Amino acid sequence: MINELLLQFGQWMEAQQYSQMLVSGYFSYSWLEATHVLTLMVSIGSLFIIDFRMLGWVMPNVPASTIAARLHKPMIIGFVIMFITGALLVYAKPVETIQSLWFRMKMILLLLAFINAWVFNGRLKAAEGNWDNDPVAPRPLKTGAIISLVLWCGVVTLGRYIPYDWVDCTNTTNTTILWAAGCVDQLNAL
């Protein structure tokens, strides 16, 4: 049911004039993709510096809350650009992307990364002042930083897998994979 709805939504997007314009213009798609990837250096770069500080790997002599607070703005700017360009990339190739197993897994990891960031922020505020000058953050924050690093590494890796077609609707007959990737037509044909 959900796969059918997502496919219909993808097909509706694909029929839009702007979607076709984005994908047919070689430079428009390339620019979008390049901006999406290059903004990694701002968003994930800043996020990793914050996480590394929690683990005591960078600037252990600078209060952790200062690092987190000062890098928050560039990080958010980076993420906003990434989400806009990411959404436009999906809009340019909606059916192909929606039926990508890697894209779906990436979205799940992205959701988990945001839940972790929300929990992490709460813990950071709750622990404020007690440990700020310690080289390594307390265990709950350290765990949050490690989870964040693992999840974002996963997001980037799965994002990199999307253009590859190892597990494409057209080259697998495994029903679990077909269902997970949302390959409606191939499932109906079996």
Add this chain to the structure above:
Amino acid sequence: MLGSILSQYARTLSVAAAFLLIVLVEALGIREAIYPGLEAFFNWMNQSSWLGVIGTTYGSVYATVEAVHLLSMAVLGGTVLATDLRLLGVVFKDVPSETIVTGTHKCFKWALLMAILTGIFCAAGVANKVYFMEVFWIKMLVLLVGSCFMLFIKQPFLTSRPHAEIAPWMMRLLAITSMLTWFTVAATGRWIGFS
């Protein structure tokens, strides 16, 4: 006398000599003479070296190493941005710039090393293609210049004296040069994928 003056500016002179060497290589047509000979090496990298064989045989390994390359570039970008935005007075205004410069450098070096190692693997997988790409050679040149700039000019200069003694325009120049250099490295790298 001359020796002491030269030793004081050893790094600057080395970089100037390297720059002069690049100019000479170009002006005397050495690059054009060497270039055809490199094709065999690039073909060997792609078809016979174990890096190239793994890269071309196992797509998933290649894509995973590509992801590590991207992550290394992200960390590198994060350290460059944190340092250079501080030198420009945009972020971390309440933290001494000396602390940021020294605190991020180790991480930068690790990220650069990882980016280069994974980059070699990625290049080996498509070596027979990148050899003919102008953008690949531009990237290599900017990477070389950027690494020399960071390791032999910017960092030694910024750690050699208190930042209060450095003219603000010099700090801004270093920061802008650094950001532009690494942005070019990343952008040309992305462009290789489109070519």
